[in-house]
Amino acid sequence: MVSKVYAATDIGSTRPMNEDSFACMASDTYVVADGMGGHAAGEVASHIFVDTVQEVLDGASNIDELALKNAVLKANDEILQKVSVHPEYAGMGTTATLFHADVDVCVFAHVGDSRLYHIHDGNITQLTKDHSFVQDLIEKGKITPEEARNHPKRNMLMRAVGVEENLKVDTGRFGTSDGDIVLLCTDGLYTVVSDEDICRILTEETSQDKAALLVKAALDAGSRDNITAVVVDYHA
Numbered sequence: 442m443v444s445k446v447y448a449a450t451d452i453g454s455t456r457p458m459n460e461d462s463f464a465c466m467a468s469d470t471y472v473v474a475d476g477m478g479g480h481a482a483g484e485v486a487s488h489i490f491v492d493t494v495q496e497v498l499d500g501a502s503n504i505d506e507l508a509l510k511n512a513v514l515k516a517n518d519e520i521l522q523k524v525s526v527h528p529e530y531a532g533m534g535t536t537a538t539l540f541h542a543d544v545d546v547c548v549f550a551h552v553g554d555s556r557l558y559h560i561h562d563g564n565i566t567q568l569t570k571d572h573s574f575v576q577d578l579i580e581k582g583k584i585t586p587e588e589a590r591n592h593p594k595r596n597m598l599m600r601a602v603g604v605e606e607n608l609k610v611d612t613g614r615f616g617t618s619d620g621d622i623v624l625l626c627t628d629g630l631y632t633v634v635s636d637e638d639i640c641r642i643l644t645e646e647t648s649q650d651k652a653a654l655l656v657k658a659a660l661d662a663g664s665r666d667n668i669t670a671v672v673v674d675y676h677a
Contacts, residue, residue, distance in 0.1 A: 445676070448672070475555050485523065494516055552611065619676065
């Protein structure tokens with residue numbers, strides 16, 4: 442079962458506010474959201490998302506893929522309702538990456554380009570697929586993952602929570618064992634720190650806060666975006 446949980450967030454070097462939100466819930470459910478939209482709307486959207494997920498899932502007796510999906514869809518409705526009352530928030534939305542840790546299997550749900558990683562036996566695997574313009578270009582063979590890091594449209598999302606009523610939510614499941622690490626993070630981290638360096642930082646023996654180390658690595662690498670990391674460590 443989960444041994445330690447680390448969480449850290451930072452506004453970054455250029456943004457006027459932190460539009461990221463996260464939660465580490467008592468139900469062993471973990472959430473990261475990266476808001477978007479002008480007039481502080483991104484911050485509003487990500488907070489609505491996290492608050493709604495907590496309201497839906499706190500105290501739930503059975504948290505499976507469907508439960509996570511329904512929590513995301515409920516948050517989608519709440520954000521759309523907020524926009525209907527406050528038209529100045531039109532266009533706001535948020536990414537959504539969340540997972541629930543259980544004894545035998547973990548389940549996750551995902552929308553947008555925040556990420557869920559699984560580190561097992563010293564190898565890092567990205568479990569979520571980015572719903573972004575550059576990811577589509579990568580899959581079509583038009584650009585490389587390295588070129589995507591600096592592409593002028595790297596922040597363009599193809600799917601986000603709170604933008605449209607008929608939202609498609611990705612879900613999945615994976616197993617964990619002793620020594621594994623699970624990471625949720627926003628793009629302020631992985632666009633400037635490589636997967637290999639993320640894995641190295643998370644697997645090094647240290648008594649320091651691993652989420653804080655990731656955020657520091659992103660800041661040292663010149664991240665201009667908000668940065669959030671939630672690290673769930675399965676070391677006994």
